[in-house]
Amino acid sequence: MILGRVVGNVVSTMKKKELDKYKLFLIESLHPKLGKNREVFVALDLVGAGIGDCVLVVKGSQAQHVFQEKTPADAAIVGIVDTVNTIDPKIF
Amino acid sequence: MILGRVVGNVVSTMKKKELDKYKLFLIESLHPKLGKNREVFVALDLVGAGIGDCVLVVKGSQAQHVFQEKTPADAAIVGIVDTVNTIDPKIF
Amino acid sequence: MILGRVVGNVVSTMKKKELDKYKLFLIESLHPKLGKNREVFVALDLVGAGIGDCVLVVKGSQAQHVFQEKTPADAAIVGIVDTVNTIDPKIF
Amino acid sequence: MILGRVVGNVVSTMKKKELDKYKLFLIESLHPKLGKNREVFVALDLVGAGIGDCVLVVKGSQAQHVFQEKTPADAAIVGIVDTVNTIDPKIF
Amino acid sequence: MILGRVVGNVVSTMKKKELDKYKLFLIESLHPKLGKNREVFVALDLVGAGIGDCVLVVKGSQAQHVFQEKTPADAAIVGIVDTVNTIDPKIF
Known part of the structure; x- marks a missing residue:
């Protein structure tokens, strides 16, 4: 899985109906070393993130396991992170 | 999911028949930080984009959920974006 | 899907038998901006490309939809491109 | 599969219940040449790593084969590495 | 598929039992242009490579088609390459 930060949301009225009941959050991946090349993508929220x-x-397809029906989405928020503990502060 | 812009289309007469009924759009991923290394790929249109x-x-395989039959395509447009709201304008 | 150019072929006599009936083409992805970092990979040909x-x-797994049987291949040529139309010539 | 080092762990109380019974380990991929761009991601532990x-x-979806039930996770630790033997020490 | 060279092997006694009957080979992807950023990963051997x-x-999940049972592996060697013919020697 990827650690990321919710940095915004996307509004799309003309979209596949299976996506209607989910918030479309904009996620920036948290990777200190990648600096400016961090990945930015859209994920559906399943845990009430903000x-x-x-x-x-x-x-990927493992995201399908959080949806009740077949859903055309390849990224889903499955947890809100409390803390990240690392042996090397430079990593995070 | 990826945010992208439709920047063209691809014409291919000799192709797998399952692709015939779809427009083949050329998409450039919208990632301000990646600058010139933005990803360029082809996606099938499912929502009437232009x-x-x-x-x-x-x-990936989650794209299969928008097709009625088995379709050899790994990218599909599932929404037209009205607005992108971000907490940091440098992100978008 | 990815746009690429067939730049060669691969000969492999010792391989899984499910691959025997296909040509193994060497593909270089067409991405003007990636310059020298273009991706080079092997794909099976399903449309008579040259x-x-x-x-x-x-x-990925969506490639499986072009094969009649379970085939250990993660890339397949599904169309020969006639033209690519783009709004910005620098993209292609 | 990817070779990586366990460099920390992630604590997340608000998460999908299917993840509850697993440790969430922070993994840094071991790729000497990528230097500072090494990939950092989260994987579930299945073999008692530390x-x-x-x-x-x-x-990806092949991770599903280690779980007893449908689990929204796309990375799993499947082995603890004793030694890596290479023909070229610069590789590892 | 990816062209790579077997550059070593990995020894792991504490691993998922489904992996026991396979050699774990270290593969360096053959991509002349990527130079030092070549990908290094682990694949299971299905054709007697050395x-x-x-x-x-x-x-990815297409690797599953070479295994008799559900196997937690996302990369498998499916052929030993005799020759690579390219139209441009700089590609390979």
Whole structure:
């Protein structure tokens, strides 16, 4: 999974109906070393995250396991992160 | 999902028949920080997008959920984006 | 899907038998901006492409939809490209 | 699969319940040449790994094969590495 | 698929039992242009490859088609390469 921060949201009225009941959050991946090349993508929210939250995101077909029906989405927020403990502060 | 812009289309007469009924749009991913290394790929259109539109694209096997039959395509446009709201204008 | 050019072929006598009936083409992804970092990979040909052709390639598990049986291949040529129209010539 | 080192752990109380019974380890991919751009991601532990261990990680939908039930996770530790033997020390 | 070279092997006694019957080979992707950023990963051997061999590797869930049972592996060697013919020697 990817650690990321919710940095915004996307509004799309003309979209596949299966996406209607989810918030479309803009996520910036948290990778200190990648600096300006951090990945920016859109994920559906499944745990009630909010703007600014540090989150855990599952990507690809494994994201399907959080949806009740077949959903055309390849990224889903599956956790809100409380703390990240690392042996090397330079990593995070 | 990826945010991208429809920047063109691809014409291919000799292709797998399952692709015939779809427009093949050329998408450039919208990632301000990646600058010139932005990803360019081809996606099938499922929502009536047009050239210049900012769109939401699902990639990989999760794209299969928008097709009625087994379709050899790994990217599909699933939404036309109205607005992107971010906490940091440098992100978008 | 990825736009690429057929730049060669690969000969492999000791390989999984499910691959025997396909040509193994070497593909260089067409991405003007990536310059020297273009991706080079191997795809099976399903549409009769030839060396030098510009082609449309599906990758990952969605490639399975073009094979009649379970095939250990993660990239398949699904179209020969006639033209690419873009709003910005610098993109292609 | 990816070779990585367990460099920390992630604490997330608000998460999908299917993740509750697993440790969420922070993994830094071991790729000497990528230097500072090494990938950092989160994987579930299936073999009793610990902080500092060199581990073998499976990613994507193939990770599902280690879980008893449908689990929204796209990376799992499937081995603790004893030794890596290479023909060229510069590789590892 | 990816062209790579077998550059070593990985020893892991504490691992998922489904992996026990396979050699864990260390593969360096053959991509002349990527220079030092070449990808290094671990693949299971299905065709009797050896150290130094140039090999064809399938990645992701399509790798599952070479295994008899559900196997937590996302990369498998599916061919030993005899020759690579290209129209432009700088590519390979």
